[in-house]
Amino acid sequence: MESRKSPLAGRRAILASMHGKERAIGPVFKEILGVDIEVLGDLDTDQFGTFSGEVERPGTMDEALVAKARHGLKISGLDLAVASEGSFGPHPQMPFIPAGLEKLVLIDAKAGLVAIEHSLDMSPCYASWEARSLSDIADRVHAAGFPRQAMIVRPNAGSPARVQKGIQDFEHLEASIAQAALASSDGLALVQTDMRAHFNPRRMKSIESLARKFADRLSRACPSCEAPGWGVKRTERGLPCSWCGAPTEWVLNEVMGCFVCDNERPELRSDGLSEADPAHCPYCNP
Ligand SMILES: [Zn+2]
Ligand SMILES: [Zn+2]
The missing domain is CATH 3.30.1490.20 (ATP-grasp fold, A domain)
Incomplete structure (x- = not known):
């Protein structure tokens, strides 16, 4: 049902990642977006970096992601590509806890779209x-x-x-x-x-849940330019205190935005919360 509304429905995308990630991404993209994920047998993405350190990842994680996806576009001749990258190490704020950062990119060469979504796994299988x-x-x-x-x-x-x-x-x-x-x-x-997805069941699961979150966002088109990927871009603080009405540090609005154009629209919190606890008010509970 969803896939009929998807702005990407009926398209084929090359998945420019090895290690069986099509098992995590393919069914979700088909179900939510109506997009068929294809893989190329001889696509060597180890040139963009390996976990075990034989090949250093060139540039930033986002650069490696985009380079992989562009390589997929070139090799396949398709106009839609998806790629995945993971990075594992100490959590940036809590160095004693290991964390896994997963990212997915979708490049739509037809729409000039480069969309990146990420998720953080607080208990990756990484030791x-x-x-x-x-x-x-x-x-x-x-x-x-x-x-x-x-x-x-x-x-x-x-x-x-x-x-x-x-x-x-x-x-x-x-x-x-x-x-x-x-x-x-x-x-x-x-x-x-081993952090490669087909050797790390926990990682395969977290790529699948990221694919779902990403596909949900890509299934909504921007009301202005119609590019896929209308979703929460950032949040704005200032939810009023329930006693005195002063703005607090709590989130007031979720700003919806587009990956391609500058169109933005603030919307009230999706959880419906309209007042903040006075314990967090700068006046009622200093
Ligand atoms: Zn107050
Ligand atoms: Zn737009």
């Missing part, structure tokens, strides 16, 4: 351990979801030996750790969760 042997970390590897969650193993220090990726069985993991520990100058192997 690493140093170990002499599998028995050192067997419990933790298991708790991280191994063997469905794959592992990467390399020497911890001082050896250019090859990285073992996508490990999903115990014998292989045990042998790789022993081998890497032997090759490392400190006698330790570095074991990490």
Whole structure:
């Protein structure tokens, strides 16, 4: 039903990302947007950076995303492309908590549209351990979801030996750790969760929920220029205090906007809240 209203309905898009991400993005884009996601078998996106560090990601995350999608447009000859990027590390405000930033881009060459949407996963499957042997970390590897969650193993220090990726069985993991520990100058192997989507079930799920959020936004056209992607661009503070009516730090309006033109329209909060708690008022509860 939704897809009939979608400004992108009936179009084909190239997904310029490997690692089985079409399983997370394809069904959602079809259902919400009426867009068919296609993949090219020989599309090598590792040239835009790998998680395991063999290829550095050139430029910013957004630049890498857009470069991937443009590469997809060129190779496929289609006029619609989607690409995905993830970045994992300490949370920017809480450095002891790991966080996963996922981004999706959609480029519509016909409309001159470059739309980017993101989400933050506060509990990604992202961890690493140093170990002499599998028995050192067997419990933790298991708790991280191994063997469905794959592992990467390399020497911890001082050896250019090859990285073992996508490990999903115990014998292989045990042998790789022993081998890497032997090759490392400190006698330790570095074991990490594989962050590629088809080896990281948690990541595949978070890409799917981001695809849903993105498709919902893209299904609405801008009332002025009709480009896909009419949605919340930013928020404005100033919700009135329920006692004295003074503006508070609480969100008053959600400003709807477009990815292409400057058209904006403030709308009242979508949750219907019209007054702020006086505890947050600068006058009633200083
Ligand atoms: Zn007040
Ligand atoms: Zn517009």
